[in-house]
Amino acid sequence: MLDHHHQTPPASSLPSLNTSHPSPFTSEAPGTSTHAAIQRLLRHECLAIETYQRVIDVLGMAAAAPFKAILDGHHQRAGVLRERLVDQDGQPEAVTGFWDVLTPGDTSTAAVDHQRLIDALATIEGHGVADYRRELGRLDDATRIQVEAALLPAQERAIAALATLASQAKPDQLSGPQA
DSSP states (O other), X not given: XXXXXXXXXXXXXXXXXXXXXXXXXXXXXXXXXXXXXXXXXXXXXXXXXXXXXXXXXHHOHHHHHHHHHHHHHHHHXXXXXXXXXXXXXXXXXXXXXXXXXXXXXXXXXXXXXXXHHHHHHHHHHHHHHHHHHHHGGGSXXXXXXXXXXXXXXXXXXXXXXXXXXXXXXXXXXXXXXXX
C-alpha cells in the first residue's frame, strides 16, 4: 500500500486508503446480505467522492473540469445506493476517508504529475468495477438489475473518461513538473 508521506509509487500500485473503515478491496469473504453488499458499494462511492473532491481542490476548477463529471457520477451512484439501502430498511453507514492519489508536493496544478494522478484514479475506478461485479450475486433482484443496467456501466464510463483524459493531456502535463 502506498503511504501518503513517502515517495510517489509506481502507477500500477493502488493508492492507500486513508480511512478508519475497512478497505472495500479486502480479500476476506464478505457477508452475503443485500444490505452488506450495497453498503460495501456505497463505501467505495463515498471514498471516490472525497478523493475526487480533493483532486479538484488542488487542481482548481478550470484544470479539474474533466474530473468534475466523474465526481458527479459518483455522487449519482452513491445516491442510488443510499436509496436502495433505505428500501431494504437499512441505514447507510457514515463513511469518511479518501484514497491518497496526491503526494505531499501536489499543491497546485503545476506541481501535479497528471499521468500518475490519472493512472491512480483509473486503478481505483477499476477496483470499483470489480467491486460491482463481485457483489452482483449478493444483491436482491431489483438492486442487481439496477446495478447491471445503470451503475456498473456508469462506473465503466469513468474508466473510459480517464483513458480519454490521459490520451488528450498535454505532454508537459503528463511528464509532471519540469525541473
